[in-house]
Structure formats: structure tokens, C-alpha cells
Amino acid sequence: AQSVTQPDIHITVSEGASLELRCNYSYGATPYLFWYVQSPGQGLQLLLKYFSGDTLVQGIKGFEAEFKRSQSSFNLRKPSVHWSDAAEYFCAVGRGDAGNMLTFGGGTRLMVKP
Amino acid sequence: GAVVSQHPSRVICKSGTSVKIECRSLDFQATTMFWYRQFPKQSLMLMATSNEGSKATYEQGVEKDKFLINHASLTLSTLTVTSAHPEDSSFYICSARSLARQGQTEAFFGQGTRLTVV
Numbered sequence: 001a002q003s004v005t006q007p008d009i010h011i012t013v014s015e016g017a018s019l020e021l022r023c024n025y026s027y028g029a030t031p032y033l034f035w036y037v038q039s040p041g042q043g044l045q046l047l048l049k050y051f052s053g054d055t056l057v058q059g060i061k062g063f064e065a066e067f068k069r070s071q072s073s074f075n076l077r078k079p080s081v082h083w084s085d086a087a088e089y090f091c092a093v094g095r096g097d098a099g100n101m102l103t104f105g106g107g108t109r110l111m112v113k114p
Numbered sequence: 115g116a117v118v119s120q121h122p123s124r125v126i127c128k129s130g131t132s133v134k135i136e137c138r139s140l141d142f143q144a145t146t147m148f149w150y151r152q153f154p155k156q157s158l159m160l161m162a163t164s165n166e167g168s169k170a171t172y173e174q175g176v177e178k179d180k181f182l183i184n185h186a187s188l189t190l191s192t193l194t195v196t197s198a199h200p201e202d203s204s205f206y207i208c209s210a211r212s213l214a215r216q217g218q219t220e221a222f223f224g225q226g227t228r229l230t231v232v
Contacts, residue, residue: 043207043225100211100221104157
């Protein structure tokens with residue numbers, strides 16, 4: 001069975017600093033991998049996804065993620081964080097149905113210091 | 115494009131009553147919809163997958179008689195929580211995907227429904 005681990009429950013960074021959110025997955029086949037962001041009480045917005053090809057994926061809002069098969073990781077990065085990036089971030093692995101049946105990690109809450 | 119709307123956004127109901135949550139794809143036909151549940155301070159868990167015109171497929175551990183899913187049209191799926199109890203209080207989110215959109219591999223999420231059972 002697939003699983004996703006986000007080791008960091010909370011992360012606090014200063015505005016303008018770089019960010020890396022960790023994600024490790026367990027899946028038997030080539031994974032569909034996603035990062036979503038959730039603002040309080042809101043639904044989910046897709047930041048980026050990896051299905052195949054280039055292992056460095058560019059997303060919206062200046063985010064990128066790198067798929068490393070050898071490490072079973074799909075870490076999310078941003079070179080300079082903005083206060084509006086404060087939110088909950090979820091990594092997910094997709095199965096079935098073109099990868100749309102998602103198994104989510106526990107989430108990482110990002111706080112941004114001024 | 116690709117807007118998914120859920121209604122209501124918040125609902126409070128009495129224990130023992132039933133609650134219906136709607137998930138609509140506003141600008142595309144959703145052949146498949148997915149229902150997730152998110153308990154407070156926890157992650158999202160897939161509950162079931164519904165395909166238009168057929169019975170939903172439930173994930174292991176999800177009671178199909180308690181969480182009734184109907185996907186009667188290409189733009190609407192409903193989740194009915196029957197005989198709700200306080201432990202059913204949760205954030206329910208749907209996502210919708212259309213095979214008809216060429217190259218479409220993304221399911222779009224609704225804004226979620228906060229259910230509180232008192």
C-alpha cells in the first residue's frame with residue numbers, strides 16, 4: 001500500500017528566507033506525486049505535480065519540487081518565502097484513475113515570520 | 115475554468131439526522147468524483163470514488179450505508195451522511211475529474227464542507 005510521510009509538522013521561516021518541505025513516499029510503481037496548499041478553512045490548491053520526465057518540476061507561486069527516486073522523496077522548495085505563503089502544505093501520491101486517487105501525507109504547517 | 119463548488123460550506127446538524135453535501139463541477143463534465151474527509155489537525159483521507167451512473171467504490175473501513183454517494187449526473191455528486199453522530203464531525207472535500215478533457219490528469223478540489231454534529 002502507498003503511504004506518504006511529511007516529517008515536519010510545523011516549520012517557521014523568516015520572510016525572504018528559503019524554504020524546503022520534506023516529503024517521502026512509499027509506492028510500488030512509478031508514482032504520481034503532488035503538492036497541494038490549503039489555507040485555513042479552504043479547499044486545496046494544486047502547486048505542482050510529477051508524472052514523468054524531468055525530475056525537477058516547476059509549479060505556481062514560485063514553488064518547485066524535485067523527484068528523487070533513489071530517496072523516495074519529493075521535496076518542495078521555494079527560494080524566497082512571502083508572508084502569504086503561510087498555510088498548510090500537503091504532499092500526496094496518486095494511484096488509479098490517472099493518479100487522481102490521492103493518499104496524503106500528514107501535512108506541514110508553514111508559519112512565516114516578518 | 116475547472117471550478118468545483120461544494121454546498122453547503124458549513125452545516126450544523128443534530129445527532130441522528132442526515133445531511134447532504136453537494137459537489138458540482140461548474141464548467142466541465144465530471145465523469146469521476148472523489149470524496150475525502152479531514153479530521154481536525156489531520157490529513158485528508160479518501161473515502162470513495164464515484165463514477166457517473168454507477169455505484170461508488172468505497173475505501174476500506176468506510177461504511178457505505180452511512181456515507182451514501184450518488185453521482186447521478188455529469189456535474190453533480192452528493193454525499194449523504196446518514197444518522198450523523200458527533201464523531202462524523204469533519205471537513206469533507208470533493209474533487210472532480212473529466213476524462214473528456216484531453217490530457218486532463220488533474221482532479222480539481224471543491225472548497226470543502228465543515229460538518230458539525232451536535
